[in-house]
Amino acid sequence: GAVVSQHPSRVICKSGTSVKIECRSLDFQATTMFWYRQFPKQSLMLMATSNEGSKATYEQGVEKDKFLINHASLTLSTLTVTSAHPEDSSFYICSASSGDQPQHFGDGTRLSIL
Amino acid sequence: KNEVEQSPQNLTAQEGEFITINCSYSVGISALHWLQQHPGGGIVSLFMLSSGKKKHGRLIATINIQEKHSSLHITASHPRDSAVYICAVDPGNQFYFGTGTSLTVIP
Numbered sequence: 001g002a003v004v005s006q007h008p009s010r011v012i013c014k015s016g017t018s019v020k021i022e023c024r025s026l027d028f029q030a031t032t033m034f035w036y037r038q039f040p041k042q043s044l045m046l047m048a049t050s051n052e053g054s055k056a057t058y059e060q061g062v063e064k065d066k067f068l069i070n071h072a073s074l075t076l077s078t079l080t081v082t083s084a085h086p087e088d089s090s091f092y093i094c095s096a097s098s099g100d101q102p103q104h105f106g107d108g109t110r111l112s113i114l
Numbered sequence: 115k116n117e118v119e120q121s122p123q124n125l126t127a128q129e130g131e132f133i134t135i136n137c138s139y140s141v142g143i144s145a146l147h148w149l150q151q152h153p154g155g156g157i158v159s160l161f162m163l164s165s166g167k168k169k170h171g172r173l174i175a176t177i178n179i180q181e182k183h184s185s186l187h188i189t190a191s192h193p194r195d196s197a198v199y200i201c202a203v204d205p206g207n208q209f210y211f212g213t214g215t216s217l218t219v220i221p
Contacts, residue, residue: 034156043147043159044202044209059156093209095157103151108208 003027004096006106014114015086021079021109023094029074030096034103035067038091047092050077084113117141120201120212127219133188135215137201140182148175148186149200151214157200160186191219 003026011019023033035047048064050056050071058064066088068080077096081088089112095103119138127133137146148160161168161175163184168175172191177184188195196219201212 036157038204038209041145043162044149044157045159046156049156091208103157105209105211110208 004030004094004104004106006094006109008109009107010110010112012112012114013084016083017113019081019084019111021081021092021094021111023077023079023096023106025075025096025098025104028096028098028104030077030098031074032097033071033077034095034097035069035077035079036093036095038093044093047079081111084111086113089113116213117210118201118203118212120215122215123213124216125218127191127217129192129219129221131191131219133191133195133217133219135186135199135201135217137184137186137212138182139184139201139203139210141203141205141210143203144206145204146177146184147202147204147209148184149202151198151200153197160199188217193219193221195219 005024007022033050036044037047038044047062048056048058050069052071052074056069071077091110093108094106097103117140121136146163149157150160151157163177172189174187198214198216200214202209
Protein backbone atom coordinates (compact mmCIF):
# COMPACT_ATOMS: atom_id res chain seq x y z
CA GLY A 1 0.00 0.00 0.00
CA ALA A 2 0.88 3.65 -0.16
CA VAL A 3 3.65 4.72 2.17
CA VAL A 4 4.68 8.10 3.46
CA SER A 5 8.13 8.40 4.94
CA GLN A 6 8.86 11.16 7.44
CA HIS A 7 12.38 11.97 8.57
CA PRO A 8 13.81 12.42 11.10
CA SER A 9 11.69 10.63 13.68
CA ARG A 10 13.23 12.51 16.56
CA VAL A 11 15.23 15.70 16.87
CA ILE A 12 16.80 17.23 19.95
CA CYS A 13 18.56 20.53 19.44
CA LYS A 14 19.46 23.82 21.03
CA SER A 15 17.30 26.90 21.01
CA GLY A 16 17.91 29.04 17.94
CA THR A 17 18.57 26.12 15.62
CA SER A 18 16.58 25.68 12.44
CA VAL A 19 15.21 22.19 11.93
CA LYS A 20 14.08 20.64 8.66
CA ILE A 21 11.59 17.78 8.53
CA GLU A 22 11.06 15.84 5.32
CA CYS A 23 7.93 14.11 4.16
CA ARG A 24 8.14 11.79 1.17
CA SER A 25 5.50 9.81 -0.65
CA LEU A 26 7.24 6.61 -1.67
CA ASP A 27 4.94 5.02 -4.22
CA PHE A 28 2.50 7.67 -5.34
CA GLN A 29 2.47 11.28 -6.44
CA ALA A 30 1.24 13.50 -3.68
CA THR A 31 -0.45 16.52 -5.13
CA THR A 32 -1.30 17.74 -1.66
CA MET A 33 0.58 17.41 1.59
CA PHE A 34 -0.59 18.45 5.02
CA TRP A 35 1.42 19.33 8.09
CA TYR A 36 0.03 18.81 11.58
CA ARG A 37 1.25 19.52 15.07
CA GLN A 38 0.33 17.90 18.33
CA PHE A 39 1.15 19.41 21.70
CA PRO A 40 1.23 17.07 24.69
CA LYS A 41 -2.19 15.78 25.71
CA GLN A 42 -3.85 17.69 22.87
CA SER A 43 -5.23 16.61 19.53
CA LEU A 44 -3.77 17.05 16.10
CA MET A 45 -3.94 20.54 14.68
CA LEU A 46 -3.58 21.34 11.02
CA MET A 47 -0.77 23.81 10.43
CA ALA A 48 -0.74 24.18 6.68
CA THR A 49 -1.73 22.65 3.38
CA SER A 50 0.74 22.56 0.53
CA ASN A 51 0.06 21.85 -3.10
CA GLU A 52 2.93 20.91 -5.37
CA GLY A 53 4.45 23.91 -7.04
CA SER A 54 2.50 26.54 -5.16
CA LYS A 55 2.74 28.37 -1.86
CA ALA A 56 1.43 26.67 1.23
CA THR A 57 -1.83 27.76 2.80
CA TYR A 58 -1.38 28.31 6.52
CA GLU A 59 -4.04 27.95 9.18
CA GLN A 60 -4.88 30.93 11.31
CA GLY A 61 -2.34 31.48 14.04
CA VAL A 62 0.47 29.61 12.31
CA GLU A 63 3.41 31.87 11.43
CA LYS A 64 4.46 31.26 7.86
CA ASP A 65 7.86 32.86 8.42
CA LYS A 66 8.44 30.58 11.37
CA PHE A 67 7.31 27.37 9.71
CA LEU A 68 8.62 27.31 6.15
CA ILE A 69 6.99 24.75 3.91
CA ASN A 70 8.35 23.72 0.55
CA HIS A 71 6.58 21.31 -1.79
CA ALA A 72 8.83 21.42 -4.79
CA SER A 73 8.02 17.99 -6.18
CA LEU A 74 5.17 15.51 -6.20
CA THR A 75 6.98 13.26 -3.76
CA LEU A 76 8.61 15.61 -1.28
CA SER A 77 7.50 18.32 1.09
CA THR A 78 9.66 19.86 3.78
CA LEU A 79 8.80 21.76 6.92
CA THR A 80 11.54 23.96 8.36
CA VAL A 81 11.11 25.28 11.87
CA THR A 82 13.26 28.39 11.81
CA SER A 83 15.10 29.59 14.90
CA ALA A 84 13.31 27.01 17.01
CA HIS A 85 12.56 27.75 20.65
CA PRO A 86 11.38 25.49 23.47
CA GLU A 87 7.74 26.40 22.84
CA ASP A 88 8.11 24.85 19.38
CA SER A 89 8.73 21.48 20.98
CA SER A 90 5.96 19.28 19.68
CA PHE A 91 5.08 16.26 17.61
CA TYR A 92 4.86 17.08 13.91
CA ILE A 93 3.12 14.78 11.42
CA CYS A 94 2.75 15.06 7.70
CA SER A 95 0.22 13.43 5.47
CA ALA A 96 0.00 13.16 1.72
CA SER A 97 -2.80 12.60 -0.72
CA SER A 98 -3.30 12.34 -4.43
CA GLY A 99 -6.43 14.07 -5.64
CA ASP A 100 -9.44 12.78 -3.76
CA GLN A 101 -7.64 9.74 -2.44
CA PRO A 102 -7.41 9.18 1.34
CA GLN A 103 -4.54 10.74 3.18
CA HIS A 104 -1.56 8.64 4.14
CA PHE A 105 0.30 9.66 7.25
CA GLY A 106 3.97 9.73 8.09
CA ASP A 107 5.20 8.33 11.39
CA GLY A 108 5.77 11.78 12.82
CA THR A 109 8.73 13.73 14.15
CA ARG A 110 9.18 14.47 17.80
CA LEU A 111 10.96 17.80 18.13
CA SER A 112 12.54 18.76 21.43
CA ILE A 113 14.17 22.16 21.75
CA LEU A 114 16.44 22.64 24.74
CA LYS B 115 -0.60 -6.15 11.28
CA ASN B 116 -2.68 -3.05 11.81
CA GLU B 117 -2.68 -1.55 15.27
CA VAL B 118 -6.01 0.16 14.49
CA GLU B 119 -8.92 -1.48 12.71
CA GLN B 120 -11.88 0.56 11.58
CA SER B 121 -15.24 -0.54 10.25
CA PRO B 122 -17.04 -0.19 8.02
CA GLN B 123 -14.69 1.00 5.30
CA ASN B 124 -17.52 2.59 3.35
CA LEU B 125 -20.95 3.61 4.52
CA THR B 126 -23.92 5.10 2.71
CA ALA B 127 -26.88 6.34 4.70
CA GLN B 128 -30.11 8.19 4.11
CA GLU B 129 -30.44 11.62 5.65
CA GLY B 130 -31.72 11.35 9.20
CA GLU B 131 -30.31 7.91 9.91
CA PHE B 132 -28.29 7.08 13.01
CA ILE B 133 -24.74 6.15 12.06
CA THR B 134 -22.12 4.19 13.94
CA ILE B 135 -18.46 3.82 13.04
CA ASN B 136 -16.32 1.39 15.01
CA CYS B 137 -12.65 1.39 15.93
CA SER B 138 -10.67 -1.40 17.59
CA TYR B 139 -7.04 -1.12 18.55
CA SER B 140 -4.37 -3.43 19.87
CA VAL B 141 -1.91 -1.14 21.67
CA GLY B 142 -2.04 0.55 25.02
CA ILE B 143 -3.03 4.15 24.57
CA SER B 144 -3.03 7.44 26.37
CA ALA B 145 -5.75 8.83 24.11
CA LEU B 146 -7.90 8.00 21.12
CA HIS B 147 -8.81 10.57 18.50
CA TRP B 148 -11.65 10.78 16.03
CA LEU B 149 -10.77 12.87 13.00
CA GLN B 150 -12.82 14.10 10.05
CA GLN B 151 -11.66 14.84 6.56
CA HIS B 152 -13.79 16.48 3.89
CA PRO B 153 -12.73 15.84 0.27
CA GLY B 154 -9.51 17.65 -0.53
CA GLY B 155 -9.28 19.14 2.94
CA GLY B 156 -7.12 18.71 5.98
CA ILE B 157 -8.02 16.71 9.01
CA VAL B 158 -10.29 18.23 11.63
CA SER B 159 -10.17 16.85 15.13
CA LEU B 160 -13.62 15.84 16.40
CA PHE B 161 -12.85 14.20 19.71
CA MET B 162 -9.97 13.21 21.94
CA LEU B 163 -10.94 10.48 24.40
CA SER B 164 -9.19 8.67 27.18
CA SER B 165 -12.28 7.24 28.85
CA GLY B 166 -16.05 7.26 28.83
CA LYS B 167 -18.09 9.29 26.45
CA LYS B 168 -18.08 12.72 24.84
CA LYS B 169 -20.82 14.55 22.97
CA HIS B 170 -20.59 17.48 20.62
CA GLY B 171 -23.78 18.47 18.85
CA ARG B 172 -25.00 15.45 16.90
CA LEU B 173 -21.74 13.58 17.38
CA ILE B 174 -21.10 11.16 20.21
CA ALA B 175 -17.89 9.26 20.85
CA THR B 176 -17.45 6.44 23.32
CA ILE B 177 -14.49 4.39 24.38
CA ASN B 178 -14.10 1.14 26.32
CA ILE B 179 -10.50 0.94 27.46
CA GLN B 180 -10.77 -2.65 28.70
CA GLU B 181 -12.12 -3.86 25.37
CA LYS B 182 -9.88 -1.50 23.36
CA HIS B 183 -12.82 -0.30 21.34
CA SER B 184 -14.33 3.03 20.44
CA SER B 185 -17.40 4.09 18.51
CA LEU B 186 -18.35 7.31 16.79
CA HIS B 187 -22.07 7.93 16.46
CA ILE B 188 -23.82 10.52 14.34
CA THR B 189 -27.45 11.19 15.15
CA ALA B 190 -29.88 12.61 12.58
CA SER B 191 -27.26 12.41 9.84
CA HIS B 192 -27.11 15.14 7.22
CA PRO B 193 -25.48 15.33 3.78
CA ARG B 194 -22.88 17.73 5.18
CA ASP B 195 -21.69 14.89 7.41
CA SER B 196 -20.37 13.18 4.26
CA ALA B 197 -16.64 12.85 4.85
CA VAL B 198 -13.94 10.39 5.80
CA TYR B 199 -13.78 9.62 9.51
CA ILE B 200 -10.48 8.41 10.91
CA CYS B 201 -9.73 6.80 14.23
CA ALA B 202 -6.24 7.41 15.58
CA VAL B 203 -4.66 6.13 18.78
CA ASP B 204 -1.87 7.75 20.70
CA PRO B 205 0.23 5.41 22.84
CA GLY B 206 2.21 8.43 23.97
CA ASN B 207 5.03 8.52 21.46
CA GLN B 208 3.36 8.37 18.04
CA PHE B 209 0.04 8.03 16.30
CA TYR B 210 -1.43 4.93 14.77
CA PHE B 211 -4.17 5.64 12.26
CA GLY B 212 -7.09 3.58 11.08
CA THR B 213 -7.72 3.41 7.36
CA GLY B 214 -10.79 5.59 7.63
CA THR B 215 -14.50 5.22 6.98
CA SER B 216 -15.90 6.98 3.97
CA LEU B 217 -19.41 8.18 4.82
CA THR B 218 -21.91 9.38 2.25
CA VAL B 219 -25.24 10.73 3.45
CA ILE B 220 -27.88 10.91 0.74
CA PRO B 221 -30.58 13.58 0.90
